[in-house]
Amino acid sequence: MDNCVFCKIVNKEIPSYKIYEDDLVLAFLDINPVVSGHVLVIPKKHFESIFETEEEYLKRIVIVARRISIKMKEVLGVEGINLYQANGSVAGQTVFHFHLHVLPRRAGDSLDFVKWMGKIAKKLEKEEFEEMRDKLAIN
Numbered sequence: 742m743d744n745c746v747f748c749k750i751v752n753k754e755i756p757s758y759k760i761y762e763d764d765l766v767l768a769f770l771d772i773n774p775v776v777s778g779h780v781l782v783i784p785k786k787h788f789e790s791i792f793e794t795e796e797e798y799l800k801r802i803v804i805v806a807r808r809i810s811i812k813m814k815e816v817l818g819v820e821g822i823n824l825y826q827a828n829g830s831v832a833g834q835t836v837f838h839f840h841l842h843v844l845p846r847r848a849g850d851s852l853d854f855v856k857w858m859g860k861i862a863k864k865l866e867k868e869e870f871e872e873m874r875d876k877l878a879i880n
């Protein structure tokens with residue numbers, strides 16, 4: 742897709758520090774790492790976000806993220822990994838070509854991931870849980 746920075750990386754019109762490439766996906770270092778060793782895994786075909794991304798690509802992206810995670814544990818000696826992925830500007834997406842962040846984590850690093858996950862938006866009653874479950878249930 743024209744004017745997509747990640748398509749340009751796929752097409753080698755702009756350089757990247759490549760970690761891995763196969764027929765479906767590409768993994769490379771994030772230009773502005775939020776932790777040391779921050780990697781992005783992307784489909785080589787342009788999809789804006791999770792809403793459009795074909796399942797074949799999503800499967801491969803997750804498998805590759807797992808392999809990179811294992812490698813990070815081995816060679817960086819990290820204790821954990823966060824996978825992070827944003828869809829839509831309201832969710833913090835800034836590059837509109839699907840990407841999965843692989844974030845190696847070390848004790849005392851500066852990422853606040855777990856803190857915001859632990860924040861409760863609103864305590865729900867049983868009926869509210871049931872209503873939401875019924876709304877979101879998929880086949």
Ligand code: 5GP
Binds near residue numbers: 770773
């Ligand atoms: P988002 O905010 O959409 O979840 O993540 C976009 C990510 O892409 C950011 O972490 C940003 O640093 C990274 N990024 C943006 N432009 C480039 C680029 O040209 N090269 C690389 N390697 N990463 C980029």
Ligand code: ZN
Binds near residue numbers: 838
């Ligand atoms: Zn693209």
